[in-house]
Amino acid sequence: MNTFTDYYALLEVPADADPSVIKAAFKKLALQYHPDVYSGPDANERMSQLLQAYQTLSDPTERKQYDARRSEHLLDDRGGRSYKASTASAATPRPAATARSQGNKAARGEVTPGARRDRQRHYAFPTLMTGKSASINLVDINYTLAPADAKRLAVDGLLRGIAPKEPQGQYFCHRCHHRWQGQKQPRYCPNCHALDWPEFLLLRCIHCNAVFESEQIRYEIGSYSYGSGKHAELGGLCPPYELFPLCPYCGQARWSPAEDQRVTELRQKASQKALLMRALWIGACLLLVILIALVALGGHY
Structure with a gap:
């Protein structure tokens, strides 16, 4: 069974991406698949994969070791493995019972597999x-x-x-x-x-x-x-x-309750800004229509 995950494909960045590009990609995907936004049953699984990919590629030593494993994987075509198959397997969600099993592991004092670096x-x-x-x-x-x-x-x-x-x-x-x-x-x-x-x-x-x-x-x-x-x-x-x-x-x-509050406040500010921009756009359009109407009426006299 192929269990290799292409972290570059997961974060949608090239293999030679700079650290700043990797960080920006992680932030974008982390917000996109945050459980408050993404309601899919695999929300925790997706976030766990994204976090593991980011932590590995953001550490120079771990990234170098991962790149070596990735090169071996891409060069090894035994068993019908391919680049496409490896990236597809990364997005395959595990059963919905994952969250429950993780909670049970915490109660037993174990560390979840997703917390590899920690x-x-x-x-x-x-x-x-x-x-x-x-x-x-x-x-x-x-x-x-x-x-x-x-x-x-x-x-x-x-x-x-x-x-x-x-x-x-x-x-x-x-x-x-x-x-x-x-x-x-x-x-x-x-x-x-x-x-x-x-x-x-x-x-x-x-x-x-x-x-x-x-x-x-x-x-x-x-x-x-x-x-x-x-x-x-x-x-x-x-x-x-x-x-x-x-x-x-x-x-x-x-x-983290403090982080939930912070994220909520950020979304409220973004929503208020979007409403303000929409109101300004509608006001500008109405003003333009009024000006055109005035010009048209002035042309009749």
Whole structure:
């Protein structure tokens, strides 16, 4: 059975596409197939495939390894395999029971197959109670949240902030999880060169209650990944929706209330803008008709 998925065909980009093109294609398709817009039974499956394709092709090392596997696949015609067959199999939805099985896996403490890249991510399942502080142990770092922050994480599904300072001379990067010692607080992480290394973004799924930390909180100008040779300037905040259309633990959609609200507000603004543009267009047409009528009447005198 052919299980190879052509990620380039899935994202509708050429094999030599620049990272910016891949990112733009993912954003376009992610919005098109978001469960709030696309009501098909395979909505979660489509989003999971798109996310996996984007994460693989956006990582230089993983993309290089994937390109090697793809080349072998395209060159190997044994068993009647072809490029067309491989791309078609990528769009074949699995049974509707996929979502239910993913939820069961989350309950058993397993990671879904769709979360391939996130199997090394650390998760916690703290009990967040109103009016009480919470401790979240993510192995690399332990967060102690005040009652107000714990409530915000439980209600909104996300919590941004700057981590408390560690013992003097010790530093921790929330982008690459690198630890180091130094005389004074550096401007950027010496390992991944991220300027936003002290900032954290905790996310919580309302379905499986998994709490995890995002490795990216801001865009970089001219790029979207960290590392030597990348642009150092910081861009705007990264919406978790773009990074995680589905919960990386249980694979469910609409896992963050804060993101649902953000997407709803964006759609309302887009709808209002469309109504305004339509009204202006109708007004311009009416004005043009009136002017033509006045000119026609003036010609009779």
